[in-house]
Amino acid sequence: MTTTPFQRLAIAFASGAVLVAGLSGCVPLVVGGAAAMGVGMVATDRRSSGAQLDDQGIELRAAARVREIANDNMYVSVTSYNRQVLLTGAVGNEADRRRVEEVVQRVDNVRSVVNELTIGQPSTFQDRSNDVFISGKVKASLLDAKDIFANSFKVVTERGVVYLMGIATRRETDRATEIARGIAGVQKVVRVVEIVSEAELANQAQRGGTGAAPAPAPTSVAPAPSSSSRVPLPPMEPLPPAGQPGGVTTSPVR
Numbered sequence: 001m002t003t004t005p006f007q008r009l010a011i012a013f014a015s016g017a018v019l020v021a022g023l024s025g026c027v028p029l030v031v032g033g034a035a036a037m038g039v040g041m042v043a044t045d046r047r048s049s050g051a052q053l054d055d056q057g058i059e060l061r062a063a064a065r066v067r068e069i070a071n072d073n074m075y076v077s078v079t080s081y082n083r084q085v086l087l088t089g090a091v092g093n094e095a096d097r098r099r100v101e102e103v104v105q106r107v108d109n110v111r112s113v114v115n116e117l118t119i120g121q122p123s124t125f126q127d128r129s130n131d132v133f134i135s136g137k138v139k140a141s142l143l144d145a146k147d148i149f150a151n152s153f154k155v156v157t158e159r160g161v162v163y164l165m166g167i168a169t170r171r172e173t174d175r176a177t178e179i180a181r182g183i184a185g186v187q188k189v190v191r192v193v194e195i196v197s198e199a200e201l202a203n204q205a206q207r208g209g210t211g212a213a214p215a216p217a218p219t220s221v222a223p224a225p226s227s228s229s230r231v232p233l234p235p236m237e238p239l240p241p242a243g244q245p246g247g248v249t250t251s252p253v254r
Helices: 005-022 039-044 049-069 094-105 125-144 170-181 198-206
Strands: 029-031 075-081 084-091 112-115 153-158 161-168 188-195 248-252
Touching: 049 075, 049 094, 075 153, 075 161, 084 094, 084 153, 084 161, 084 188, 094 112, 125 153, 125 161, 125 170, 161 170, 170 188
Parallel strands: 029 075, 084 112, 161 188
Antiparallel strands: 075 084, 153 161, 188 248
């Protein structure tokens, strides 16, 4: 059955609204989307199947770790993509902000943490409902775009700030940023994207389609210690600093 852009947006919003409603009580922590990943997404995801499984485990284990230290002033969302964790939400003070990052960094298979936690009051139910609606609009717009692969990106929104996570080329990342910035209600776009070249994507397709993430370049980084995950974490190249390809880039809305 073919769906129109409006239908896709309505479905995304309805699904998100149900999720927010279920979390609207005294919940200090939200798990990201990897734990709820559908079977169909595995075949169209640029991450390897092992990375997708690890992301599910990372989100669940990180949620448990944060829950152990949570307090009434802490509302944390944990999202993992290709073993890179994004922390969004709010905490009461800088000490809590550092503590959350430290416990998540120690979770098996986590290779980096992007800490976007703010200090202050947690978002309200209205804020979270609005964020779900914005995420739905961004996802629908990415799906409607004919010049990018929408499944390259995971969309997370926190108080109007849209985070794009994924594995994509510079052109795809810039295009996705442009699309997100054009959505009403978006305050800023933050790109947490691992940049790959067109040649790397072409080689990846020849090796078996979009189901496998690009292999990391040779590196002297020692293998990660043994973990309880079903898929061991191989050595991976460290992420570059902010502002460089693969790093975290902040793109304010004009």
